[in-house]
Amino acid sequence: MAQTISVRGLRKQYGDVQAVDGVSFEVDQGEFFGILGPNGAGKTTTLEIIEGLREADGGEVTVLGQPPWPRNKKLLPRIGVQLQASSFFERLTAREQLQTFSSLYGVSGRRIDAMLETVGLTDKADTRVEQLSGGQAQRLSIACALVHDPELVFLDEPSAALDPQARRNLWDVLRDINTGGRTIVLTTHYMDEAEILCDRVAIMDRGTILKMGPPAKLVRELDAAVRISLPSGALTEDEARALPAAEAAADDGVSLTVTTHDASPVISALAERRALEGLQVHGATLEDVFLELTGREYRA
Numbered sequence: 458m459a460q461t462i463s464v465r466g467l468r469k470q471y472g473d474v475q476a477v478d479g480v481s482f483e484v485d486q487g488e489f490f491g492i493l494g495p496n497g498a499g500k501t502t503t504l505e506i507i508e509g510l511r512e513a514d515g516g517e518v519t520v521l522g523q524p525p526w527p528r529n530k531k532l533l534p535r536i537g538v539q540l541q542a543s544s545f546f547e548r549l550t551a552r553e554q555l556q557t558f559s560s561l562y563g564v565s566g567r568r569i570d571a572m573l574e575t576v577g578l579t580d581k582a583d584t585r586v587e588q589l590s591g592g593q594a595q596r597l598s599i600a601c602a603l604v605h606d607p608e609l610v611f612l613d614e615p616s617a618a619l620d621p622q623a624r625r626n627l628w629d630v631l632r633d634i635n636t637g638g639r640t641i642v643l644t645t646h647y648m649d650e651a652e653i654l655c656d657r658v659a660i661m662d663r664g665t666i667l668k669m670g671p672p673a674k675l676v677r678e679l680d681a682a683v684r685i686s687l688p689s690g691a692l693t694e695d696e697a698r699a700l701p702a703a704e705a706a707a708d709d710g711v712s713l714t715v716t717t718h719d720a721s722p723v724i725s726a727l728a729e730r731r732a733l734e735g736l737q738v739h740g741a742t743l744e745d746v747f748l749e750l751t752g753r754e755y756r757a
């Protein structure tokens with residue numbers, strides 16, 4: 458598969474802060490790649506260097522086979538960039554905003570209505586940007602990053618400050634963009650976002666990548682316990698502890714939770730007792746992976 462981004466030994470220091478400390482990864486064509494980590498992990502700095510907006514102190518970066526720095530104008534029509542703080546031209550409507558962007562890139566205006574449709578803003582086409590909600594503005598900034606049909610799209614915390622429904626709508630938009638064949642690189646501090654959207658994630662903390670891979674694989678490799686919960690009182694705690702393969706059981710008055718590394722015998726035994734009503738199974742998440750890697754709770 459063709460390699461779209463290659464980063465080797467990337468470093469960047471601001472004063473005493475080593476923001477990026479030897480980061481290496483590759484992104485393949487068509488991949489949805491996530492850089493995940495808490496505030497200050499170095500995600501934005503890494504992204505800005507790849508986008509050609511910042512000079513690295515050290516390391517090698519190629520984007521679509523070319524170095525992004527010094528500012529490489531040949532790359533501009535081929536990449537789309539959505540920055541963390543989106544800024545618009547004032548007093549323009551959503552459509553005019555997109556028209557302005559498309560004319561900057563010298564592309565025809567034909568894509569504008571299609572783009573508004575893609576990000577679900579058709580009914581806001583004639584609304585001025587300052588009257589858009591946070592979620593709508595975020596989607597417009599993504600449309601601006603896509604209007605020239607780039608093959609590679611960078612999104613920096615695209616769902617920051619969105620309400621849960623708006624985040625889900627945005628995820629649908631991003632999935633469609635990726636299914637259309639574009640490569641997407643996204644930074645996020647939301648574990649669930651990375652888990653749901655990304656083919657692969659790099660978990661970053663304090664300037665380094667701690668682990669990289671498909672989210673489901675990272676979680677599986679943890680070999681973490683599974684929690685099986687039932688309505689409180691479905692079994693006594695002692696009965697639950699005696700279930701085959703059960704390692705622990707606790708009833709907090711709302712749920713009875715059984716912990717195990719092997720869910721099948723527990724669930725089979727519950728089925729035999731006809732005690733499956735209201736059963737929920739909770740596996741490990743990327744948050745558990747972060748905890749295992751750092752010894753710290755994940756705080757975005």
Ligand SMILES: Nc1ncnc2c1ncn2[C@@H]1O[C@H](COP(=O)(O)OP(=O)(O)OP(=O)(O)O)[C@@H](O)[C@H]1O
Nearest residue numbers: 471474476494495496497498499500501502503646
């Ligand atoms: N222009 C700058 N000047 C000085 N320090 C900076 C600058 N930009 C970032 N830093 C510092 O570098 C570190 C990494 O910041 P960066 O913005 O890359 O992290 P991040 O993972 O994107 O965090 P966030 O999610 O908060 O944006 C932080 O300690 C930050 O304070």
